[in-house]
Amino acid sequence: MSGRKMHLVAFLMAGPTCHHHGAWRHPETDVDDILTPERYEHIARVLEAGKFDALFFADILGIYDTYNSSFATMLGRGGQLCLLDPAIILPMMARVTDRIGLGLTCSTTFFNPYQIARQLGTLDHLSRGRVAWNVVASHSTLEANNFGLAEMPSRAHRYDRSDEVLEACMALWNSWDEGALVLDKKQGIFADASKVHYADYNGQWIKTRGPLTVPRSPQGHPVIMQAGSSDRGRDFGARWGEIIFTLQHQKGDMQTFYKDFKGRMAARGRAPESCVVLPSIDVVIGETESIARERADYVNGLVDTQLGMACVSGQIGYDLSQLDPDQPLKDVKVETGSRGTMDVILQGTEAEGLTLGEAARRFATSELCPQLVGTPEMIADKLIDLFQDYACDGFVLTPTTFPGMYEQFAKTVVPILQERGVFRKDYAGSTLREHLQD
Ligand SMILES: Cc1cc2nc3c(=O)[nH]c(=O)nc-3n(C[C@H](O)[C@H](O)[C@H](O)COP(=O)(O)O)c2cc1C
Structure with missing residues (x-):
């Protein structure tokens, strides 16, 4: 085997649900600590013990209220809610912690680049070089409304503006050269001002003068993470991304995405290995295969139909509340425009003859990213197979039970990946960018 190493990133949300809309109800899932620092400190330690490259928080700047024109189901039944900042x-x-990377989602549509550059630069210092920025252009009207916009700008506009936000942030981060802080008490020289410059960024939408208040941080700038899936979104990722997070249903889709994405990087003159492509994956682990299957059936059975319908409604931007969940999916009529998205997210389920409610529950178990069910060996085999066949460079793991699934994965699957030589036994470097180049 080559020295190519797998990369693992953990998906977190500051709320009850990540991708699995029933898992918070599992007896082993902790929810009473959801607003406490201990919950987050504990999971950071667990993931660092498992030598994960990074953890990151996905984020939504509002509460989905598409279903029944109300947030009652999403909030009342514990859907995707980002309760804390x-x-x-x-x-x-x-x-x-002192090694694991730490990813923050920041919207280029709603946040000002000076504020983003200052915040992430500060965090890169305080974490000694472990920060990633999950760059999102945002896409929902509910978020737009929370930030004073009546509608979201078009996708093309959002990505053009995102390019400017990134260029402006880079100019701000580069406004301090290395060695600008002198700290010489004897001569009374705090900083070498000749090593600090104005950014003077003048784009069509974004303007900033600089310099940044924050001295150059250990990584120079945060690792850039991104998850756009459209043609424009992939081009944006190919220009800026160092970690790409993607939702693909099966191995063939992952391989197609991987090849397409690395091709886009090469076309821009970037080395394909300078960005890792990580599809989302969900695991249910058991001591035996049949225990794992029973655990999966149990936890998947905790998703209720109404929440599943609310979850799909939020994703496709169309209210399904007036539709009978017991009707066959193939008979469901939704407005043109939403049907395409619905076909994609419910991919494959129509052919299985499911009802709308069954398909919605299925979607709400893992948002249709693959759910691997089995013993630690079976799960390690599957991950290694995907990795070795260039379906990916590693995975974004999403939790079922929390924090139990991450604890089990770190204790039982990681040692197998390490023994098989595909995953680090310890961190070689100290910054997140160094981990990604292991
Ligand atoms: C796997 C995946 C995860 C995403 N996570 C977030 C997120 O946490 N917060 C957010 O605002 N947008 C998130 N997005 C939305 C994207 O950043 C992007 O705005 C959206 O997908 C529209 O771009 P596209 O048309 O290129 O896909 C995610 C998208 C994908 C595909």
Whole structure:
């Protein structure tokens, strides 16, 4: 085997649900600590013990209210809710760890680049070089409304503007050269001002003068993470990305995405290995295969139909509340425009003759990313197979039970990946960018 190493990133949300909309109800899942620092400190330690490259918080700047024109189901039944601001949680996680990377989601549509550059530059210092920025252009009207916009700008506009936000942030991060801080008490020289420059960024939408207040951080700039799936989104990722997070249903889809994405990087003159492509994966682990299957059936059975329908409604931007969940999926009529998205997210389920409610529950178990069920050996085999066949460079793992699934994975699957030589036994470097180049 070549020296190519697998990369693992953990998906977190500051709320009850990540991809699995029933898992918070499992007796082994902790929810009473959801607003406490201890929950987040504990999971950071667990993931660092498992030698994960990074953890990151996905984020939604509002509460989905598409279903029945109300947030009652999403909130009442525990759907995807981002209760706390991860920018405040991550520094706490940084204080109880010293190697694992820490990813923050920041929207280029709603946040000002000076603020983003300052915040992430500060966090890169405080974590000694472990920060990633999950760059999102945002896409939902509910978020737009929370930030004073009536509608989201078009996708093309959002990505053009995102390019400018990234260019502006890079100019701000580069406004301090290395060695600008002198700290010479004897001569009374605090900083070498000749090593600090104005950014003077003048784009069509974004303007910033600089310099940044924050001295150059250990990584120079945060690792850039991104998850756009459209043609424009992939091009944006190919220009800037160092970690690409993607939702693909099966191996063939992953291989197609991987090849397409690395091709786009090469076309821009970037070395394909300078960005890792990580599809989302969900695991249910058992001591035997039949125990794992029973555990999967149990936890998947905890998703209720109404929440599943609300979850799909939020994703496709169309209210399914007036539709009978017991009707066959193939008979469901939704407005043109939403049907395409619905076909994609419910991929394959129509052919199985499911009802709308069954398909929605299925979607709400893992958002249709593969759910691997089996013994630690079976799961390690599957991950290694995907990795070796260039379906990916590693995985974004999403939790079922929390924090139990991550604890089990770190204790039982990681040692097998290490023994088989595909995953680090210890961190070789100290910054996140160094981990990604292991
Ligand atoms: C796997 C995946 C994860 C995403 N996670 C987030 C997120 O946490 N927060 C967010 O605002 N947008 C998130 N997005 C949305 C994207 O950043 C992007 O705005 C959206 O997909 C529209 O771009 P596209 O049309 O290129 O896909 C995610 C998208 C994908 C595909």
